[in-house]
Amino acid sequence: MQRYTGRIAEIQLHLGERNALIACPVEIVPEPGQYLLAVNDDSLQATPLFMADFRSQGFLAAPPIPESWRPGDQISLMGPLGHGFSSPQYIQRLALVALGNTNARLLPLVNHDRLNQPSITLFSDAPLVGLPPDLEAFPLEDLGDSFNWADFFAVDVPREQLSILGDNFRNFQREPVVLRGQVLVHGCMPCSTLADCGICAVRIKRSWKLTCKDGPVFDLAGLLRGIAL
Ligand code: FES
Known part of the structure; x- marks a missing residue:
């Protein structure tokens, strides 16, 4: 599976939720419901990252975000993986x-x-x-x-x-x-x-x-x- 290099551009804290702004190639930004597999060299633990919002240079990743992640860290990314939400027609x-x-x-x-x-x-x-x-x-x-x-x-x-x-x-x-x-x-x-x-x-x-x-x-x-x- 091809690996890409991403960067933790920012960590955001709101009402106890910890999100991460991930800078990465736009072609690997996961669709809603899909995920990227992220590995930080310090932890070596694979973390699935789901998209919470699009950003021009990547995406905002939904919690949970590992506590050890810091702004500026490089991460290794694989994906997008899995099947996301599909949009059925005629939903009102x-x-x-x-x-x-x-x-x-x-x-x-x-x-x-x-x-x-x-x-x-x-x-x-x-x-x-x-x-x-x-x-x-x-x-x-x-x-x-x-x-x-x-x-x-x-x-x-x-x-x-x-x-x-x-x-x-x-x-x-x-x-x-x-x-x-x-x-x-x-x-x-x-x-x-x-x-x-x-x-x-x-x-x-x-x-x-x-x-x-x-x-x-x-x-x-x-x-x-x-x-x-
Ligand atoms: S996490 Fe191992 S098969 Fe899904």
Whole structure:
């Protein structure tokens, strides 16, 4: 896999969220939901970097960012990796649902292609960092109200909290309608496609898929069916 050299141009702290501005070749900036694998020579630990926003000289990487990273550090980058969010046509009302402790990985879906945006609402209990001023946000306890409103869901969930996804969408699963949505599953990816270690596996319908390679964005209905088994 080809490696590129990037640089940590800036570390940003807002409401406890630690983002990193990554300077890198624009052709490797990941699409929403995709990731780059980053290695800092000091730590030798591979870190998946998801895009929180585009920047002219690279991108703003969503948390978590390793505490050891400092502005000016050089990093080795591989990717972009994985399957990101795809944009189904004919969406009029999009619900963004952040079930983890940050909204950052979902926000590129708002800033992206602004002219053809559906109506978008965010449901989240995470700190409201970096939200566009016209994006409405509600706590997760109001998510049930969106089931009659949204015609597509874009969800972000930590892999170790997949049961929360089932809990939050349980009512919707009982409805005799086709569930339309995609889920970004994130978490520990120790080999990130390089060794097929299997640690990142999730069940989609009746089969196991690797988050690092087959995801990290999966079809919502298939993931819910896998959780229910
Ligand atoms: S992290 Fe090893 S297979 Fe996905």
